[in-house]
Amino acid sequence: MQQILERLRQLTGSKYIQLTERGNNSLLIALTLVKDFLDKEKVLIQDQGGWITYKQYPKKLGLEIIELKTDHGLIDLTDLEDKADENSILLINSTPGYAVFQDMQKIQEACKRKRCLLINDVSGSIGTDTAKIGDIIFGSFGRWKPINVEYGGFIATNNDKYYEEFAASYFEEHKYDELIKKIEELPQRLEKLQEARKKILEDLQSFNIIHKCKKGINVIIKFDDDEVKQRIIDYCKENKLEFTECPRYIRINEPAISIEVKRL
Template sequence: MFKFKEPSQETREIMSKVALGEIANIDFEQSAIDKIRSLTNHSEVKITSSGNNSIFIALSSVEGDIIIPDQGGWHGFKQIAKFLNKNIITLKTDLGIINTDYLDELEINDKSALIFTSFAGYTAEQDTKAISKYCKSNSITTIEDASAGIGDSEKKLGNGKYSDIILASTGSPKIINVGSGGFISTDDEEILKATSLPQKLSKTSDIICSGIDSELDNVKENLELALNATCYLKKCIPSAIHANKRGVNIIIPHEDAKSISWNLKKSLPTDKSGFVTTCPNYNRVKQKAIAIEVKNLDYSCLKKEYLDKILEELKINNLQ
């Protein structure tokens, strides 16, 4: 049986001790902030109560349009932008991948922002360098949701050199996996000054801060494990969308995605929530497909024997 990803044993123990009042002399929030600064190369960092609250803070700071990819993002982008009464511009993508040529086709007002996820649909890394170059030249703020990309050893994702604002959820089952919380980072002090009210409404607890601090110690290694496992699977599934790109899940197009997904859920059981989902889904791709959410699996289940079991079941269902 596959195991759904949980916070590490060390993280659970620290959070428990903080909850019981056994640890009271450590500023876990400041420690987590310092670690996030090191990862993002941003000077300003705030811990928040959730990823969506981080998005709320980021979008609250935007005076112009909010540019959102047509698929492969996070549905909260549009929901929060609508709530804030922002003008939304939908950007055509290549199955979630941002192509800056499509930005040239849009009429964008001054002081606008592009929000996107590190991995399109969790399955393919965005070219943050190209996105950054275009947006800086056109005075567009870049907001990267790095919930799945923070800790990238190649420093392409979750890097403040490219993204003006970086935010993340630290809920389950993210790379920083605490069950709650999030963060936002930037080098622009004015962004955080202008959003002081939503920040006050987004405070989190010492318990969550201690968990984030603990999970950050292994975030680079954990992301690398998920990337390597996904790469291993993709090499055996040439029909996968963006098969040659780094990602933390596999999306396989199929007209009968619903019934095949049902078969896979039965043959690949988990102890809690599953790791097989179906498309069309804005958060993945808007076509019929099966998604194997490698990012949802406990790191103990990213070993070869578990990955080979997934491949075996995919072959039985004619997906390999």
């Protein structure tokens, strides 16, 4: 247990770590804290590239949801500065659609200027510096995540008062060994995913790939007609690559194929 907590401290840059049954449980703990303990009223979320419960949980808790403009998931910093204030929190997926990494340093600076609490979902960015920025950091160890135990999650912070107010959570002890194994294997897994992504980018360089010059995991390709769409699908089938079709809030809100590199 202590070995797990220490490794997660290193991966998140956070002093206080709490394991949970699911990443969604971690998010609920974070949102309950900001509503009941910090008296925040508004949750800012990206207009695409987030997660399903970003819209469900704040509504359930009676928090106002405000969407921010993005470039296919990447936060528009001007819109963030316009909408953020001391009564708001920014709930952000630092790897929107698993396809690109946010500039979390600039986002953090904007949040500090506006006194807006920053909650970073690092389910896809764990193992990178992007996962070390946020007032509260949380993630999932679910299926197809970089740490793919297919069970559990965590919530982390450097604020002792927040940590004391985290609701109690549960984690199966018999999963400890598997979790530490997956954490130790994370660098190799990320390297494998990057190699696969690099090949896909080279093979499909003539297509309209979203954020192709930036780092990411998944490869999302826009299409304008059924012929292009079918060519992308055929490539996926020939190379045994799983894919999903957009528009989808958790990827992008335009017609596209998301090649799910993270499932390899």
